[in-house]
Amino acid sequence: MEDAYDVVVIGGGPGGEVAADRVVRSGLTAVVVEAEMVGGECSYRACVPSKALLRPGAAREAARSVDGARQAVTAALDPAQVLARRDRFTGRGDDTGQAGWLNGAGIPLARGHGRLAGERRVEVTRADGAVHTLRARLAVVLSPGTEPALPPVEGLDRIGVWTNRQATTADAVPERLVVIGGGVVACEMATAWRSLGSSVTLLVRDQALLTGWEPCAGEEVTRGLTGLGVTIRFGVSATRAARDETTRTVTVETDDGATLVCDEVLAATGRSPRGVEQEPGQVGELWLRGPNIAAGYWRRPGRSAESFECTLKTADGSQDGWMRTGDHGFLHEEEVFVLGRLKDVVIIHGANHAPSDIEDTVRRAIGEAVPGGVAAFAVPGTDAEGDRLIVMVELAAGPGVAEDIGLRRRVQTAVAERHGVRPHDVVAARRGTLPRTTSGKLRRGDCRQHYLSTVNATDATPRNEVT
Known part of the structure; x- marks a missing residue:
């Protein structure tokens, strides 16, 4: 038995929720497939709990920066109350509220693990092992989310290492915490747990924090963490970690020969x-x-x-x-x-087309083409029509013969018959025009940029040749 919807969304995190909502608001039907919690990582083990943990410390520091308030705020944070407040925001993983939002938006929820089982078909395996099939009339949206990445540290996977999930849901404050990483998660969790009383050490492989941001951001955060009493060790990587089965403490060895002893290790490395x-x-x-x-x-x-x-x-x-x-x-x-390359896949009206297949069809239909001289790619169209399929063909005799040989008609007919999609534009090019790698492979991304720099992709009137 199959249930049919216009769009099937695999993944009920922020991306999947928004995609399904947009679909339904446009007058179509959608279903969300989710194996864990509706709302995803953000709502329960990332954005929401991390901000709930950070806010009490930030409020205390703000009060202590003002004369009159500073003298009144003399006690430390109450960890039990901070953690309880966090739990009120996250519901300790209870997604009843967000599942109810889906229902109120007219979006059915299919609980279970979703996998593609064919063209626009999704098999959902429920917790009891039962399998249910969903069929998408138009498209399947893949939004399965991500997993915390662990760095290559010997023994790290055997100590019960923290990731963002444990760091944002823990019920007790570790006396000593080692954080591996220097990105946003590392900085936020170092701040939060230090404000709750942990002795925190950051091991940062780079020479600065937040290297993906403007340098001033990393500098300001470094000053803030240092002011809180966080120890930051730049240019240092963990090489080995082991937990003592008796004391439950963790020993972390670093590549500069140092050894740290802590109660928990947080891996925040992407x-x-x-x-x-x-x-x-x-x-x-x-x-x-x-x-x-x-x-x-x-x-x-x-x-x-x-x-x-x-x-x-x-x-x-x-x-x-x-x-x-x-x-x-x-x-x-x-x-x-x-x-072929995933980034080169052409998606027209929700259907995936391998550009190599389209190029092969054109080569077979156009004997006048230069061997290996066909490129197929998509460019943005109008909001109403979506992406447009473009085909560029190098002609042995030059682009001037395109009209004489009926290039556009022959390419559009061949592609439409074989692939069910009609190219928006067919461009004749001289030999050697299409960008290639040193080994002779087509660089379709550069072909796309070459086309866009020559032809206005949103212009309704295609251009016939590029020289």
């Missing part, structure tokens, strides 16, 4: 996409794992976490340490078939 293992024959992004995979990008921890420290959901649980290739493809009889 997040990685949440992937779901697909069955053979199903198209998805190709992920790799093994001893021959690089550890990451040199001195780029954020990019490394996004690409090299991914968590894969399998039937048996989760596996860390996977690398995203950025390619999409599938497995068949233990062989890997690569379809």
Whole structure:
């Protein structure tokens, strides 16, 4: 049995909620598939609880900065009351309110784990193992969220390490806390737990905090944390962590030879996409794992976490340490078939088209094309129509013959018959116009920019040639 909706949204976090709401407000139908909590990480284990933890300390410091109030505010924060206030904001993970919001917005909720099971078909596995199928008339929106990324520290996965989830939901204040990282989560949690009485040490691999922001932001936060009594060690990385089974304390070793003893360790080193293992024959992004995979990008921890420290959901649980290739493809009889780069996929009216397939169709239809001289990509159109499909063709005899050979009509007809989508524009180009890599592969992103710099993509009148 299948239930049909215009749009099926996998993931009930902030992105999925907003997407479903926009769909319904436009007069279409949508359903949200969520395996955990409606509202996602933000509502229960990130944005909301972190701000609830930060506010009491900020209010106390603000009062103590004013004469008259400073003399009256002499006591420390009450940790029990701060944590209780946080729990009132998050409901301790009870998503009844947000699930009710979906219902009130006219958006059904399908509880369970969603996976793509075919074109615009989603299988939802419920907690009891029952499987239900949803069919999307127009599109499936993938918004599965991310997982905390753990740095490559020996023993870290065996000590009960904190991530943002434990740091924002813990029920007791650790006497000593070591935070690995120098980004937003690291700085916020160091501030919050220090204000509640923890002795906090930050291990920061870079030479500054918040390196993804303007330098002045990191400088101001450094002054603020130092003023609170947080110890910051720049240019230092943790190499090993171990918990004593008797005392339950954790020993952290660093690459400069130092040893720290603490009660908890918070890994705040970015997040990685949440992937779901697909069955053979199903198209998805190709992920790799093994001893021959690089550890990451040199001195780029954020990019490394996004690409090299991914968590894969399998039937048996989760596996860390996977690398995203950025390619999409599938497995068949233990062989890997690569379809192309994910960033190059052309999405028209909610349907995915591999540009290599469209290019192959054009090459077969246009014998006058230069071998390897066809590029297909999408450009923004009007709000009403969405993206537009553009095809650029290098002609051996030059763009001047395009009209004589009926290039536009032949390309549009061939693509429409084979792929069910009609190119908005067909552009004839001279040999060597299309940007390529040093190995001769098409650089479709550069082809798109070349087209946009030559043709107004929102102009209703296409241009016939680029020279």
